[in-house]
Every structure is written in structure tokens, then in C-alpha cells.
Amino acid sequence: MRRADRLFEILQVLRRAKGPMTASSIAEQLETSQRTVYRDLAALMSRRVPIRGEAGVGYVLERGFDLPPLMLTPSEVEAVVLGAQWVAANADKTLSAAAGDVLAKVAAIVPKHLRELVDDPVVGIPPPSQRQPDGTVDVGRLREWSRKQLKLHIHYADAEGTMSQRTVWPFLVGYVTGVRVLIAWCELRRDFRYFRTERLLSVDFLDAPYPERRSALRRRWEAQRRPSKT
Template sequence: MSRAARLLDLMELLRRHRHPVPGATLAAQLGISLRSLYRDIATLQAQGAQIEGEAGLGYVLKPGFTLPPLMFSADEVEALVLGSRWVAGRADDEVLAAAARHALAKISAVLPAGLRHEMDSTALLVGPGEPLPRLDQVLARLRAAMRQECKVRLHYRDLKGRSSERVVWPFALGFFDQARVLVAWCELRGERRSFRCDQIEGLEVLEQRYPQRRQVLLKAWREAEGIAAQ
């Protein structure tokens, strides 16, 4: 195994754990000596990885780290380009679309020349879709509420024209070809409900956080619906 591949494996191991992992455990899983592990951790730290800890105490990777320049396969590059192009062209959320374009530019900047050519010349294109209502502000505020795990007060009109006001716990957004759908726990109904975002007539992000973690709500919904984790 090349050292670059080993560094990538070390990063993946650290990502799986939220609490410090003993160096001996990491070294055993990678099949290397403790001395090599310490050198690898020092290398990743020098490249910007926020790995905290020390010998005898264990190591943990702080969230939010951006990967250093690492090798992608041609298939992985095409998947990244295709997914980012879909978001940039079809997300109907300019903040998210701009983030996709910026992410592609950052990936391109750190790729080796050969893979950069693969990225620039990929023939996988995103076809045009049906025009959807612009929902920039609605989607941006919902995404912010989900990140902060805050309750949201919705002013909603369903497909039959009935209006209602309800407080929900937003935990997922579905991007479909014909609609954008919010999945949330509805306090009014006392159960999980789905809401078409183009039917939301107004919303207020409340300061109050909902009592369960978003990941717990998402996992329970996936299990109930038989949806595999992505």
C-alpha cells in the first residue's frame, strides 16, 4: 500500500469515531507500527487536518476538515462532477448552486493534471428539467434551521387549498424533479409529515431547539419508510 493510500485510510478510520482512538488501535487496523502512525498523523496535521490528541491518550479528528489533495479514480471524478452539476443547475437554491460550483473549482485546483483533464472533459451532462418556482429563501432558511436543529413555524397551504399554521421539527429535504419536499415532525399532528416547499406561504425559524437530535429523527424516518442510508 502506498503512503498516500495509507493516509487516506487513516483519515477514514478517524472519521468513524467521535471520541479519541488509541494510537495502538489505529496502528493495528492499518497494519503499521506505532512509529509510522505517529509520522502519518504529523503529516496530516501539517496538511491542515485538525487531529487532536497525543501518544497514550488517543486521537480524534475535529469535524469540518477539508481533505488534502488526495487521489480520486476517474469514476469518482465523474460522479463528483455529475452530482455537482446537477446541484448547480437544478437545486433552485442559488446559495446551494453557488456552493456546488465553488466545490467543483476547489476539487479541480487540487487534482493532478491527468485527473483534472478527466474532470474538464467528462461527457456526463445534466439534462434540462421542468422549471420550478424559485425557492431560494425558503430552502436556505430550512437548511439553516436543520443545521441548528431549530423548530420552524410554517404557514402552509396544502394541494386542496386548505391553510394551516403549524410548528414543525425539520430534519430532511427531498429534491425531486417536480418538487422540493420538507420532511419534519409536526407538533399539530403528533407525527412525521411531508410538506411541499412550494406550498409554504411563510415560515419563521424559532429560537427554540427541538428536543431530539436531527440524526435520530432522520434514522427513525428511514427505518419506518424502509429507506437505506445514503
């Protein structure tokens, strides 16, 4: 691997990481030596790339640092195109329109030899057989309330038609092919619950912050879903 490519890959590894990365773990991912990684990290920091850390502790790329979009690889462009196609076909109207806007922006900034991968892609998804209705709920507003960490009061009907009212803490809107699901902490059940958006009979968007950070709720939900080790 050329050094320029390796420096770029180090930045990508640090960008993806959810915490400090040691030189040994970076070296393992790049299949190179730890000594080489130390040298490359020193070179990046000497160029004022905002990397914090030290040997034996780990390294973090500070938020806000970005790379020129022209450095996208063909596979990365295709990943964006494929993801945008799925969103356009399966998400709510606002996100579907946003997916089209993203593709237009990518086409405008990538080099000419990559532009055809956006305009005439070699990746694709089958057209959806049907769109799943969302009922009367505004899915875009559900996403907004999740971002703002505000409570919802919902009137819901389950698969058997049993109705209930409850206050929930929304933190994630899940998109499965043909289905959209609000994932939230339920004050009534004192646990995480899934609510299909087309079964939400009504939603009151409360101006009441819930007491836990959205990121913490998601981590607890993810931990609950992991299979227990025996």
C-alpha cells in the same frame, strides 16, 4: 493492491464508517487478511494518524483528519462533477451557485492530468425540463434553521388546497428532480411529515430550539422508513 493504496483505502473505510470498524470487517471490504489490516493499522498509528481503537473492539478515525485533495482518483473526481451538475440543475439558487464554486476549487487543486475531467467532463446529466418554483419561501433559510435545530411555524396548503398551520422541527431539506421537500417532525400530528416548498404559504422562523438533536430525528425518521422484517 499496493500497500500505499491499501493504507489509503483503510482510511477511506474508516472515514465512511458511522461507528467503530473491526479489523475483520475492514479486511472483508478490502479483500485482504485480518493480519494484514492489523499491521497496516499499526503502521498508520505509528505515523500519528489519529486512529483510536483496539483489537476485538473496533477502530475509529478521529474527525478533523484529512488527506491531501491531490489523492482524488479519476472516478472520485467524476463523482464530484456529476453530483455538482445535478445540484446546479436541481437545487435552490444558493446551492446551485455553491456547486459551481466547488467545481472551480476541485479544478484548482487536482493534478493537471485530472483537471480535464472537470473542465471537459465525460459524465453529465440531461438538462432539466423546467425549474420547480419555491413559492415565497427562502429554501436557504430552511436549511439554516435545520442546521441550527430551530422550530418553524408554517402555513401550508396540501395537494387538495386544504390549509393548515402548525409548528414543526425541520431536520432535512430533500431535493428531488424538480421538487424540494421540507422534512420535519410535526407537533400537530406528532409524527414526521413532508412539506413541498412551493406549497408553503408562509414561514415564521422561530428563535426556539426544538428539544431533540437533528441527528436523532433523522435516525428515527430513517428507521421508520425501513421496511419491517417479517
